[in-house]
Amino acid sequence: MVSKKIMLRFPKEISDKPFASDLSRKYNLTFNIMSAQIFPRKEGHLIIELIGEQKNFDEGIEYLKDNGVEIQFIExxxxxxxxxxxxxxxxxxxxxxxxxxxxxxxxxxxxxxxxxxxxxxxxxxxxxxxxxxxxxxx
Amino acid sequence: MSEFKVNKTVDEINEKIKNGEAVVVNAEEMIDIVEKKGIVDAARTVDVVTTGTFGTMCSSGAVINFGHTKPKIKAAKVWLNDVEAYGAVAAVDAYIGATSVKKDDPLNAVHPGRFSYGGGHVIEDLIAGKKINLAAEGYGTDCYPSKYIEMEMTINDLKEATLMNLRNSYQNYSVAINTTDKTVYTYMGTLKPRMANATYSSAGQLSPLMNDPFYLTIGIGSRIFLAGTEGYVVYHGTQHNPNEERNKRGVPKTGAGALSVMGDMKSMKDKYIKGASILGYGVSLSVGVGVPIPILNEEMAFFTSIKDEEIDAYIYDYGYDYPRKIDNNYGLTNYKDLRSGEITVGAKKIPATPLSSYYMAVDIAEVLKQWIMDKRFYITQPTQLLPQSKDYKPMKYTKYCL
Missing domain, CATH: 3.30.70.20 (Alpha-Beta Plaits)
Incomplete structure (x- = not known):
């Protein structure tokens, strides 16, 4: 099992997509939302703790990156x-x-x-x- | 006939230091020694106990003399890196106070303000050998015709750079809480609403004046560790009050005695002095001070064996009472509990965190110990004691505790 806190940035073009839900459904990952913000120009910031098997975790991160989500590990x-x-x-x-x-x-x-x-x-x-x-x- | 079984003089201790025979320990180590040997044997064994403290003290500053310019100026207003120094002294003298803020600082316009640079930082930068911009205005006189000067300089270009702190090493201090419904940003740090946290600011058992609570060995002229070099106690600190309420160990339960200290900034180390930006409050200076206490008799062995659990401190409300000068407190706690990270106020357990660095206080007490063992540092007999407490009589306190 791996558990990491991650900051996600959604450019406005994709800020209406349900990525967090996908992480759970497609990759069997648990997420815990620590902070969520949508800015006036529709750009979104989300800080989550993401928990799951290493393989799923890596694939989930790849999925986010492939879809244009910017990722930064808080640590x-x-x-x-x-x-x-x-x-x-x-x-x-x-x-x-x-x-x-x-x-x-x-x-x-x-x-x-x-x-x-x-x-x-x-x-x-x-x-x-x-x-x-x-x-x-x- | 002396009241004491052990009687040593400062000269005798210095002779031992010179011969490499002095036994020097820090105030933490002294606790165990007295516990094992008792005060009389401990006084026979130990010659010097070193103490230390490293916390923010706003009543700090530096006297500088920048030398005469050509043509000369009677500098009435002086700025160092755009931080105003007090210039209403002789032509090229100025005093840069720790709390002076940079020109055009937004202060608390957007509360809580950041106070990113000020007098404390100028002092730290000077000691670190950094380049400083000095600007001065004069009104022009026959003997000092220049009206404006500006130059880049470092501490080496100054004739004198002397740290001159009006009040340091406060003997004990308040424990701060906030009973109001909103967060307050104070010099005691960030205090969350409804007593969600407590802060305190003393090195407790390592702090200089906790180990000589009646100022029997520390006085005017005492040589001390000041920000990495030798400094001196030059007077009692402002607000020095020897007659605060004391506990059975003779230690005051809130801020009481204080020291005014001076030293040559040119030999100080920036590790032991730090400009501080205190959110919502202002700029200050954290100063490392260490004081050696000669163990002249068993009573000094007793005083220097003080433990955190034997030091009480009153709890005050910095959200409501303090700013209104309302004389009220929320009871007592002690430094053992404070250091454990949790205290009880009324029926409530709340987290307690420090503001004064115990970690650095140990470092300072250790450095001072080494200096004495290396015969680089000798103990001084004060030329004059600080204003004394009415509560003191020889051996009065030892009998309550043994």
Whole structure:
């Protein structure tokens, strides 16, 4: 089984197609919608967690790409600059998914678990030293 | 006749440092030593306990002198990278405050503002050796005819660059919550509505003034670790209040004592000083401070063995009470609970997160320890103690706890 959070961008020409439903019906994948937006020019953004067998997962992703959906794995888009981060903790209360956490209560080091990130961007605004970056779609 | 069984002087400790015989430990390590040996034996064994803290302190800034230009100027207004410094001192002196914001910053016009660059960042950039744009305006006098100058420079071009922080190393601090129905953006970070989270800002058991709660060894003239180099305590910090309510260990339950510190920026390290953009609030500066505490007697061994669970802190509402200056609190918690990540307020358990870096506080206490062991750093006898607390009597607090 594989489970990954993905940001999907639908150009306006295809934003009325039921891709998420297809992932479920054609590829037997489970999806969990974390955020969905349709912009004034009809372009859509969808953040989902996609879960299923590796083979189905890969085929589902291919299917989306073949149909013009732009895909970004969220774990590839978030970075924390370890030179800048001084483990203050300002980011912790705003992270809704515990992607930013203190696990070791002795050292009190702030750690980033990319797999939990849903690209909400709150930490980027809150970080006092701008150590966190979230790359947007090109 | 001394009240103490162990009596050491700063000179004796320095002699041991010089001979490579001094026993130096950090404030975390001292907890275990006192637990195992008791305070008298610990005082005989340990000579110096090092402390550390690294948090945002708005009452920070830098004095610069940029040298006379040709022709000369009496700089009345000064900007560094478009951040205004205070120029109403002598011709080419200025004070850049940590909270000064960049020209044309939108501030909180679109709330919460980002405050992406300001005085704190200028100070960090200077220390990092980056190029800074300096602009100054004067009104022109017979002795200082120039009315405007502008130049690119680095810290090496400055005659002096001195960090001068009016209040640092606050002894304890508030724990912040928000009881209102909307998120507030404060210097205590982002506080979610209806008490959804709490923030705190102290290194607790590692913090300098938690380990010398009655300011018996730290005073004017004390040599300290300041942002990666040697600095000095120059006075008590603004708002220094030795008479706040204290617990049975003698430690205040909220902000109390504070230090005013200075040091040469030219030898500081940017790892230990960081400009900070605090969402919706403004610009500040995070400053690394470490203070060595000489273990002169068993009472200092006792004080430096303070543990997080023995440090209480009052909880305050930064959504409603604080901005209105309403004298109210939501009870006490302690640093053991705060550090565990969850505290109880009334009947509610809420997540607690830090704002002051414990991780870096340990780093600083360790660096200071190494400096002393390497005979690069000696302890100082203060020339004058800070304003003292009425609650102190020798050995008064040790008997409550042993």
């Amino acid at each position: 590839d888009s978030i970075t924390k600059d370890e030179e800048k981060c001084y483990h203050c903790g300002f980011c912790l209360p705003v992270c809704p998914t515990k992607a930013l956490v203190i696990e070791n209560r002795k050292t009190m080091k702030v750690e980033l678990h990319k797999e939990n990130c849903i690209a909400c961007g709150y930490c980027v605004k809150v970080c006092p030293v701008k150590a966190i970056e979230l790359s947007e779609f090109a």
